[in-house]
Amino acid sequence: MATERATEISQAQIAVHWKEEEYVRPTTKFVGQANLVDPAVTERFSEDHFPECFREYADLLNWSQYWHTTLDTSNPPFWKWFVGGKLNACYNCVDRHLAKYGNKAALIFVPEPEDEPVYTITYQELFTRVNEVAAVLRDFCGLNTGDRVTIHMPMIPELPITMLACARLGIVHSVVFGGFSGEAAGLRAADSGSRVMIYADGYYRNGKIVDHKPSADIAVALAEKEGQNVEKVLVWRRHYGQCLSTKPMVPGRDYFMDEVLKDFKRAKVDPISMDAEAPLFLMYTSGTTGKPKGCQHRTGGYLAYVTGTSKYYQDIHPEDVYWCMADIGWITGHSYIVYGPLALAATSVLYEGAPNYPDAGRPWRIAEQLDVNIFHTSPTAIRSLRKTGPEEPKKYNYHFKHMTTVGEPIEPETWRWYYDVVGKREAVIVDTWWQTETGGFLCSTKPALDPMKPGSTGPPVLGIFPIIYDEEGKEVATGSGKAGNICIRNPWPGIMQTVWKDDDRFVKQYYAKYCKNRQSKDWRDWPYFAADGAVGPPDGYYRILGRVDDVINVAGHRLGTKEIESACLTVPEVAEAAVIPVVDEIRGRMPVVYVSLKPGVSDGTRVKEEIVSTIETMIGKIARPKAVNIVPDLPKTRSGKIMRRVLAAISNTMDTGDVTTLANPDVVELIRRQVQGEGPVVMKEGPEDVKRFGESE
Numbered sequence: 001m002a003t004e005r006a007t008e009i010s011q012a013q014i015a016v017h018w019k020e021e022e023y024v025r026p027t028t029k030f031v032g033q034a035n036l037v038d039p040a041v042t043e044r045f046s047e048d049h050f051p052e053c054f055r056e057y058a059d060l061l062n063w064s065q066y067w068h069t070t071l072d073t074s075n076p077p078f079w080k081w082f083v084g085g086k087l088n089a090c091y092n093c094v095d096r097h098l099a100k101y102g103n104k105a106a107l108i109f110v111p112e113p114e115d116e117p118v119y120t121i122t123y124q125e126l127f128t129r130v131n132e133v134a135a136v137l138r139d140f141c142g143l144n145t146g147d148r149v150t151i152h153m154p155m156i157p158e159l160p161i162t163m164l165a166c167a168r169l170g171i172v173h174s175v176v177f178g179g180f181s182g183e184a185a186g187l188r189a190a191d192s193g194s195r196v197m198i199y200a201d202g203y204y205r206n207g208k209i210v211d212h213k214p215s216a217d218i219a220v221a222l223a224e225k226e227g228q229n230v231e232k233v234l235v236w237r238r239h240y241g242q243c244l245s246t247k248p249m250v251p252g253r254d255y256f257m258d259e260v261l262k263d264f265k266r267a268k269v270d271p272i273s274m275d276a277e278a279p280l281f282l283m284y285t286s287g288t289t290g291k292p293k294g295c296q297h298r299t300g301g302y303l304a305y306v307t308g309t310s311k312y313y314q315d316i317h318p319e320d321v322y323w324c325m326a327d328i329g330w331i332t333g334h335s336y337i338v339y340g341p342l343a344l345a346a347t348s349v350l351y352e353g354a355p356n357y358p359d360a361g362r363p364w365r366i367a368e369q370l371d372v373n374i375f376h377t378s379p380t381a382i383r384s385l386r387k388t389g390p391e392e393p394k395k396y397n398y399h400f401k402h403m404t405t406v407g408e409p410i411e412p413e414t415w416r417w418y419y420d421v422v423g424k425r426e427a428v429i430v431d432t433w434w435q436t437e438t439g440g441f442l443c444s445t446k447p448a449l450d451p452m453k454p455g456s457t458g459p460p461v462l463g464i465f466p467i468i469y470d471e472e473g474k475e476v477a478t479g480s481g482k483a484g485n486i487c488i489r490n491p492w493p494g495i496m497q498t499v500w501k502d503d504d505r506f507v508k509q510y511y512a513k514y515c516k517n518r519q520s521k522d523w524r525d526w527p528y529f530a531a532d533g534a535v536g537p538p539d540g541y542y543r544i545l546g547r548v549d550d551v552i553n554v555a556g557h558r559l560g561t562k563e564i565e566s567a568c569l570t571v572p573e574v575a576e577a578a579v580i581p582v583v584d585e586i587r588g589r590m591p592v593v594y595v596s597l598k599p600g601v602s603d604g605t606r607v608k609e610e611i612v613s614t615i616e617t618m619i620g621k622i623a624r625p626k627a628v629n630i631v632p633d634l635p636k637t638r639s640g641k642i643m644r645r646v647l648a649a650i651s652n653t654m655d656t657g658d659v660t661t662l663a664n665p666d667v668v669e670l671i672r673r674q675v676q677g678e679g680p681v682v683m684k685e686g687p688e689d690v691k692r693f694g695e696s697e
Ligand code: WT7
Pocket: 285, 330, 331, 332, 405, 406, 407, 408, 409, 410, 431, 432, 433, 434, 435, 436, 437, 457, 530, 531, 532, 544, 545, 546, 547, 553, 556, 557, 558
């Protein structure tokens, strides 16, 4: 085991370290209006009050039947939350707001082309449209509660409308990020057993029309190959009555939604009262093997958790205009564009396009135009907006009260720009650490109660009790300055239920590593392994270093190195492939590909292009590598394992360590010169007060 680990490299090991920063306090103006100002909340959510503390979140929802048991731990780690309770997620996000907020904006859609008008969907209109779509799903597609539907759509309002229509009927939606390839969508459709897929014809991105419909044909073909028949493909048109795609519709399979909807005008579909434990959706994410896993989220616990955290940590009030500049195709969008904000009757802004289009002032113009007062985005977006338009925010008259960062560690320098320039020193910042699996936030400051600290995610959120373990399962003391594996000691309502159709993988991936006793029914014996490296400083403000497994977080989006390697190996000329993470100034991390070729291949440039295009078609443009290095051989141990750690050290200009025991030590220097040039060995160093990941005392 030890040798196997030593061949691999994780993000945490190439983490960029920085010094502890001073606290920054929220303004009194922010505190004066915040949802959460009572310090007693910490006591209410203390370990003594676990799990009943989470009633406070569940009570933010309307239940058609109240639950009798808050947490059932009889079958660890398959926790059950709010057992006996019944509710409908769509009802909670739409119907229940009609009496008071029917004419208030629920969604504001901002198209990428700036000359196309912004349009607003009120709660009343959302209700009407969701009902009509639900009628299509039920009566035209014949879908029932518990069926799965794969939705491969860009950021247009029809995406949340379709999700809510599924939720209304207890149909399990599986949204695949629009930027993923047709192959990726087809694989997920097959795994989830979807007989209906939902698409859009096209969308605007970076000033161009993206023809999205071809992905549907690829996805259906791939699903078919995997044994899943897709009977119907519903295609939303970005412009009514006009098609952005050049691809023909397949008769008897493909249907334009606007045409089907003509038969369902003003149809009403009663929301189905669902068990709290009924699955609400699947969200596929990259894991340690090539195959992405379907994280299955429950209805009651999930909705309670995202509603509670949206209220307390995003500080959302119904009168706020909230803009999360992320994609609904990721968990951030599910929890904090759709379900959390709509459950609180907020106005949620949806932006179709690229943050920098047509220039780096675009987000700030949108903020001014719509009077956005809560803004949420990733460090990658902040870095890129800062690089291309450092002075742009000053030109626009908007005022944020609250800003969020999510998805990757944010370095203090970027944090300062976000705070000083974007937030104009008026907005509080929360740095929220969490994962697809966790449903909602795990660490963040309470915006009105805790001071901020640039570069640290902050304390655990209410009702979450972390612990850091070393590889051997010994607790790493908080304040020791040592990094380890961050785990969560207790269950919480937002945690996924299982991996779709794969309970074993769920247990293995998240609980086996630190489970104290597999027979135990006590949750205290079942810590959740997050696969992130972290340091716990004396003040309890955690610093997340990044993944400890072979997952790379590119621009806050998760990719498995094994998935990218498998794609490379499908290129006929490639003999061996290794993918490693490299630090990138804008995107945080990016994959770098190393390959050796089969004998007799001469045209390296063509092979490189082929590798890049294969990765793009099999996964998506998001996985495009920062570099492809064709090398004579990959460094290997004597037992033949590829030393990814050595390759990552070279690409990140870090120490390669002792390589003399390798099977082919000479190749290391050859590769180093090829990648770094002929100069002397250069090495980066971090500050001395933080030990690097895995470093011993
Ligand atoms: C991984 C999860 C959470 C929604 C978006 C990403 C990294 C997430 C932070 C943060 C440092 C962070 C972790 C985590 N991460 N937030 N605030 N600071 N790292 O969800 O695709 O499931 O990725 O993102 O490494 O494990 P995801």
